[in-house]
Amino acid sequence: MASSLLTAILSLTALSSAITIPRRDIESNFLKLPAVAVDKPQTQHEAKRQEVLPLANSQTGTRYIINFSIGTPPQSVSVALDTGSSDTWVNPTCSAAGIQDSIDLCNSFPLYDPSASTTSDDTGISISLAYGKGAAEVEYFTDDFLLGGTKVVAQQFGVASSSSDLPTGLMGVGPGIELTGYPTIIDQLASQGITNSRAFSLDLRDVDSSNGAIIFGGIDTMKYIGPLEKCPIIPAASAPDGFDRYWINMNSVGITKSGDIPKVYPDSSTPVFLDSGGTLSRLPTPIFNAIVADFPGATLDTSGSGLYIVDCSVASQSGTVDFAFGNTIVHVPYHEFIWFAGNNTCFVGVAADDSAPVLGDSFLRAAFVVYDQDNQNLHLANTADCGTNVVAIGKGPDAVPSITGGC
Incomplete structure (x- = not known):
């Protein structure tokens, strides 16, 4: 889905990866897939569409x-x-992937031969x-997917x-058949009985x-x-961009500086779209201006990026940027909200956008998010890590378990 570009400076970084064996719990109807994190080579015009997966992270x-x-x-x-x-699609054209490091990254991945x-x-x-940065011409195939030892039959x-x-390539886990016209991987996991419903949780972890x-x-x-x-x-029909995506209402934004009382910005309620493919957040200009004005020592980038x-x-300071949803405030620590762009250059992790806030x-990185397509809800909490206890998402209107986090 198309999305607007941000302008920023990124250094080129080396590829890093760590392969983990995925877990499939057949009886409990869930499938947990770790992912490898690789540094994404980018030019200064590529800050928005950084496609990334669950989950190892880095500071670029x-x-x-x-x-x-x-x-x-x-x-x-x-x-x-x-x-x-x-x-979901595979086999990008590596020779047209962009700068040399992007080409090298592309060539490091295997291709599928139908x-x-x-x-x-x-x-x-x-x-x-078409995407905010990049495009692809694809032909649709069906074939069996093997996800962590679990077979999904005849996936398009x-x-x-x-x-x-x-x-x-990409695995798109946005809203499905209504947009694509065919069952997506989320649809197929449910229809083939691998999961109970069209729902998943995403935990990016900190940098x-x-x-x-x-x-x-x-x-x-x-x-x-x-x-x-x-x-x-x-x-x-009510979304800012008119598309079926993960849009929800955000009640307010604020900031808590180290040693200060929390500050909530007036008139900071806005619809927002949760996008794992975006390096930065993009918020209406008044909210953007308020955040950067309060962020310690922030100065406008003279290259014209707008960041x-x-x-x-x-x-290393203990401040947070605070996002309120209903009765929950997601506190994003400075070290998560700052974008480490390389060459000892750091940006406040937000840009101005008055049309489609993201x-x-x-x-x-500071949020644990459950995406429930069947019931058209997202569920949010502050992320933490105190072990593991995976519980299946069920069926029906109360499919997502109402379990308080164990941390």
């Missing part, structure tokens, strides 16, 4: 890569997880996919004939963590604090 632009297999026999693929789109799979079927349908997905400015996860059909009660706040998803530079040492990774 990072994309979260999910590893699984397609076909018979299984062929390994690596794609980026994106809550901002709904199509002709080498006995279960592959070409639908004969082609489509153009795209195989790119060409793409630009995208070093990986210093080496772990994170997406849990299809489940939540980990030891990864958050307090209750899960239920937030109705705004229907497309604010901050001394990287501010990350809470990206600078917010999501």
Whole structure:
């Protein structure tokens, strides 16, 4: 799904990865997939669409890569997880991936060969996919997906004939069949009985963590604090951009400086779209101006990006940027909200946007979020880590367990 670009400066960073064996709990109807985190090479115009997966993170632009297999026999693929789109596709054109580091990153991932799979079927349908940065021409196939040892039969997905400015394919976990016209991976997991319903939880973790996860059909009660706040998803007809995405209403934004009392900005209620594909958050200009005015030592970037530079040492201060949803306030520590762009350059993790406000990774690193497509709700809490206890998401209007976080 198309989204606007931000302008910022990113240093090139080396590829880092750590492969973890996924967990499939057949009896409990959930599927937990860790992911590898790789540094995302970018030019200064690519700050918005940073596709990333559950979950290892780093202090520069990072994309979260999910590893699984397609076909018979299984062929390994690596794609980026994106809550901002709904199509899954593979095989980006590496020669057109952008700068050399993006090309090298793209070439480090395996490609899928439909002709080498006995279960592959070409639908004969082609489509153009456009993103905030990059585009792809894909042809739809169906084939079996193997996710952590669990088979999803005859999943439809795209195989790119060409793409630009995208070093990986994507696994879109946004709202499904209403947009794509075919059952997405979230739809298929539920319809094939792997999960109880079309729901998953996402836990990006903080910039210093080496772990994170997406849990299809489940939540980990030891990864958050307090209750899960239920937030109705705004229907497309009422959404700021008119699209069926993960839009919810945010009650307010504020800041708590180190040693000060919390400050709430007036008139800071706004619809927001939760997007794991965005490095930064993007908020209406009055809210943006209030945050950067209060952020310690923030100064306008003279390169014209519209962003604010901050001394990287501010990350060690104990302040938070505070986002309120119903009775829950998600407190984002400075060290999560600051974007470490490399070369000792740090930015306040927010940009101005008066058309389609987004809470990206600078917010999501501090939030545990459950995406319930069946009931059209998101559930939010402050992230934490005090062990693991995965509980299945059920069916019906109360599918997401009302369990207070164990931390």
